[in-house]
Structure formats: structure tokens, C-alpha cells
Amino acid sequence: MSIPDFTGIEPESSWTGLKSDEAWPRQPALSIRGLSKRFGDLVAVDSIDLDVPVGSFYGLVGPNGAGKTTTLSMSTGLMRPDSGTIRIQGVDVWEHPLEAKRLVGVLADGVRLFDRLTGEQLVTYSGLLSGMDRPTVAVRVADLLRLLDLEVAAGTLVVDYSAGMTKKIALACALVHAPRLLVLDEPFESVDPVSAANIRDILAGYVKSGGTVIVSSHAMDLVQRMCDHVAVIAAGRVLAAGTIDEVRAGASLEDRFVELVGGRHHSEGPEWLRIS
Ligand SMILES: Nc1ncnc2c1ncn2[C@@H]1O[C@H](COP(=O)(O)OP(=O)(O)OP(=O)(O)O)[C@@H](O)[C@H]1O
Numbered sequence: 001m002s003i004p005d006f007t008g009i010e011p012e013s014s015w016t017g018l019k020s021d022e023a024w025p026r027q028p029a030l031s032i033r034g035l036s037k038r039f040g041d042l043v044a045v046d047s048i049d050l051d052v053p054v055g056s057f058y059g060l061v062g063p064n065g066a067g068k069t070t071t072l073s074m075s076t077g078l079m080r081p082d083s084g085t086i087r088i089q090g091v092d093v094w095e096h097p098l099e100a101k102r103l104v105g106v107l108a109d110g111v112r113l114f115d116r117l118t119g120e121q122l123v124t125y126s127g128l129l130s131g132m133d134r135p136t137v138a139v140r141v142a143d144l145l146r147l148l149d150l151e152v153a154a155g156t157l158v159v160d161y162s163a164g165m166t167k168k169i170a171l172a173c174a175l176v177h178a179p180r181l182l183v184l185d186e187p188f189e190s191v192d193p194v195s196a197a198n199i200r201d202i203l204a205g206y207v208k209s210g211g212t213v214i215v216s217s218h219a220m221d222l223v224q225r226m227c228d229h230v231a232v233i234a235a236g237r238v239l240a241a242g243t244i245d246e247v248r249a250g251a252s253l254e255d256r257f258v259e260l261v262g263g264r265h266h267s268e269g270p271e272w273l274r275i276s
Pocket of ligand 1: 044065068069
């Protein structure tokens with residue numbers, strides 16, 4: 001599939017007025033230091049350090065409740081950390097939130113969309129909010145609806161979308177301003193296999209052009225095939241991080257994950273669940 005212009009990285013930001021070198025010096029796409037978050041007595045994120053290189057396709061994996069969504073929410077300015085710093089291409093997310101948010105496209109898990117708009121209106125609204133002119137937004141919206149197989153549903157209210165369609169329209173909103181960094185929390189959940197393959201192509205083209213993707217997922221084989229880097233998080237801490245080959249150390253990522261995280265029960269289930 002050919003990747004349209006909206007995924008291309010502009011050499012100069014017309015709306016920040018900064019030349020590329022000034023706007024995006026060679027720093028990690030995302031740099032996290034000492035990041036922590038508590039909910040009451042629960043330490044959800046426990047002093048995490050992580051660097052995501054520019055141009056990487058970075059997987060974030062971990063068991064349920066590991067702290068992935070909390071980490072990504074704090075990293076994209078959606079949730080205030082208790083402590084720690086987060087920089088997107090050198091811009092401190094919590095000191096300069098507007099500047100940082102221009103650099104990032106976010107597909108958040110469980111965040112409500114303006115679902116009384118149609119899909120087309122919602123993506124258009126996202127594009128206009130990021131400061132693009134109407135004709136540019138219109139071209140990008142048409143491209144995204146076509147690429148994500150949402151053309152037929154373009155005029156349907158988002159509240160009437162299926163789970164997978166909602167995921168795809170939220171992804172379109174994250175992509176429309178061609179951000180430098182894409183942070184996608186479980187982007188393939190509920191998405192059909194054909195659409196998932198199309199999305200993977202779009203993301204691969206985006207990374208090839210210099211963009212950076214961070215994706216949280218429970219699908220180990222997908223992360224192993226799709227990503228070039230991975231971090232394994234459990235109980236709010238980073239257990240391993242690096243290139244896929246470094247982290248899996250000769251094993252499959254899934255086996256390495258189980259080894260690092262533990263928790264396999266090796267049980268065939270309770271007696272009362274046996275039918276005969
Ligand atoms: N708003 C909140 N209030 C209280 N506890 C929370 C809140 N958000 C998350 N938690 C808790 O923080 C921990 C980390 O949750 P988080 O959603 O970050 O995990 P996760 O790795 O994304 O999990 P999953 O893979 O199941 O989506 C969990 O124990 C969760 O119950």
C-alpha cells in the first residue's frame with residue numbers, strides 16, 4: 001500500500017515557525033526519568049526511566065495492571081505524575097504542555113471521544129484544533145477514512161460505531177496532524193485482521209519516514225514482528241528494555257515475557273469445570 005503525504009515529516013513546522021533542527025534536536029523521541037504515580041496506597045508507576053529513540057517502533061508490554069496506560073497517560077499530558085520528568089523531543093510535557101502536545105498524536109485507552117459528531121466531523125475537528133487549514137484537513141481526512149476503511153461510515157455518529165470502528169476513528173484523530181511521535185494504547189484491540197494489517201502498513205511507512213511509534217499491546221508475536229524495540233513493565237517498573245533481540249535474548253518474546261514477569265499457573269483449571 002502506498003502511504004500518502006500526511007505521514008510525511010515536514011522539514012519545517014509552519015505553525016511553530018521553528019526550523020527542524022531548532023524544533024526537534026536529536027534527542028530521544030520520548031525521555032522519561034523517575035516517573036512515579038500512586039493511587040492511594042497503590043504504586044501504579046514506580047520511578048520509571050525510559051528512552052525511546054527517534055525513528056523507533058517501540059512496544060510496551062506488561063501484564064494487566066502493570067502500569068502501561070498510566071505511564072502513557074502521564075507521558076502524553078493526560079495525567080499529572082506525582083514525580084519525574086517527561087520530555088518529547090526535548091520538550092518538557094508538563095512545563096510546556098501545548099508545545100509538547102503539538103509533537104504527539106495519542107490514541108488513549110478508554111478516553112471518551114466527542115461521539116455526537118460523525119466520524120468525518122470528529123477527525124476534521126481534531127485537524128482544525130491542531131491549527132491546520134481547512135483544505136489540508138479535508139485532504140487528510142479523506143485519506144484517513146479511505147485507508148482505515150471508514151468511508152462508508154464517515155457520516156455515521158461515532159456513538160453508533162462498533163468498538164473496532166471507534167478505535168480506528170480515534171487513530172485517525174491521532175494521525176491527522178502528522179505528529180512526530182505517535183503514542184498508541186492497544187491500537188489493535190477489537191480491530192479486524194484486514195484493518196489491523198492496513199494500520200500496520202501505515203505505521204511502518206510513518207516510522208520509515210522518520211516518525212516514532214510507541215504501542216502498548218498484549219500480543220507478543222505482533223510486537224516481536226512489528227516493533228524494533230520493546231520495554232517489559234510489571235508492577236510499575238521496567239524489567240527489561242532495548243531492541244527486540246536484546247530483550248528476547250534468543251528466546252521468543254512471549255517466552256521471555258513469561259520468564260521475566262512470572263505468574264503462569266500450569267493448571268488445567270478447577271475440578272468443577274471438567275465436563276466429564
Ligand atoms: N484512576 C485510577 N484510580 C485508581 N487506580 C488506578 C487508576 N488507574 C489505574 N489504576 C491502577 O493502577 C494500576 C496500573 O493500571 P494501568 O491501567 O496503568 O495498567 P495497564 O498496564 O495499562 O493494564 P492493562 O494491560 O490491564 O490495560 C492498576 O492496579 C490499576 O488498577
